[in-house]
Amino acid sequence: MDKQTKIYIGAFLVLIFGFIYLKSTEKKPVNWFPSYVSKHKIPYGTFVLRKEMPNLFPNKIEEVHTPPYIYLEDSTRVGTYFFVDEALNFGDSEFLRLLKFVERGNDVFISTHGIQIDTLNFKTERLVSKNLDEKVIFKFKNKIFKGKEYTFDKPFVNHVFTKIDTLNTTVLGISGYVNAKGERTEEGVNFVKFSYGKGHFYFHTFPEVFTNYNILKSPNQQHAANVLSYLREDLPILWDAYYKTGKTKITSPIYYLLNSKYLKWAYYTTLIGILFFIIFEGKRKQRSIPIILPLKNQTIAFTRTIANMYFEKQEHKNIAEHKISYLLEFIRTKLHIPTTIIDTTFYKYVASRSGNSYESVAKLFQFCEQIHLKNQITSDELVKLNKMIEKFKKTIQYGK
Known part of the structure; x- marks a missing residue:
């Protein structure tokens, strides 16, 4: 050299x-990622709100780290289930659990963008402003708040309700745009209370109000307090820590x-x-690397040979046992559920993560247990097992 x-x-x-x-x-640049995680101190985390919750609500504040479908299996649960996130999508069976929870006299508060709940006839869409000099405003319908308006100086997607059940719904707040002359242009409902059974749903389309940035920016913390003032103080707050856009802990x-x-x-x-x-x-x-030809793939030929051997000997029982073993391995690797103990708790976790119903999952594994107990099975039973397993896997890949 x-x-x-x-x-x-x-x-x-x-x-x-x-x-x-x-x-x-x-x-280091400011991280504006909308995490809504209670442990995050970034602008769009909810650390401040979670810390102040015990001062606003004297009863117990409980963090729920499991999905509502699992948590609400216990019908004795009481409280206000508190959801705040960028987006929320409940499954039909999971939202049914929330409906029953509210029907018993509890409340559910949901603050997120774009709430679409066909079951309760609620639809939202984006409120668009045509003028560049306009700013977004929020205010409450209740006269006790004296018509005070609040603004948010960061860009965000402003959603309002376009369809509500007027018979059971009370409008609590609105959002709109004001131009440079102070004139109101577009406007829509963004906060409602829906009565269901003995309890209530609260739907709110501006989750940014609960973030660290907005609460620490005076006087907008009063806006968050006004929204929370509609919640009952005699019920514990069930803080959802499961459905969050950001990661709640280090994963790698x-x-x-x-x-x-x-x-x-x-x-x-x-x-x-x-x-x-x-x-x-x-x-x-570095030395020269010799060219090594890859081994020929004999997998298909080997599979056909083994299949013919089993078919000629009519060993349906062995084939069924292999298929059951492959099914359990599939559940461990794809759904990340241990298969050491096959019981009702196992059925529930498999059903919630695979999209299959609890009944179909229980029926499948009960049939597998019947095969385990038999010394020999017929070809019809083997075909039935294969169809049940394929139906189970297709639901995971393509949905119901």
């Missing part, structure tokens, strides 16, 4: 490490590394160092 080449390499290394230094010391080592500024750049520096090592050391020591 001549002197000139060494100078170029040295200059290149100085530029690389200079760039890394500048990047590692620059101010790489996620942890990249979330720390110093660890991230240490990781990048290590990668660059490894790259240089490969370039300079590998060039000197």
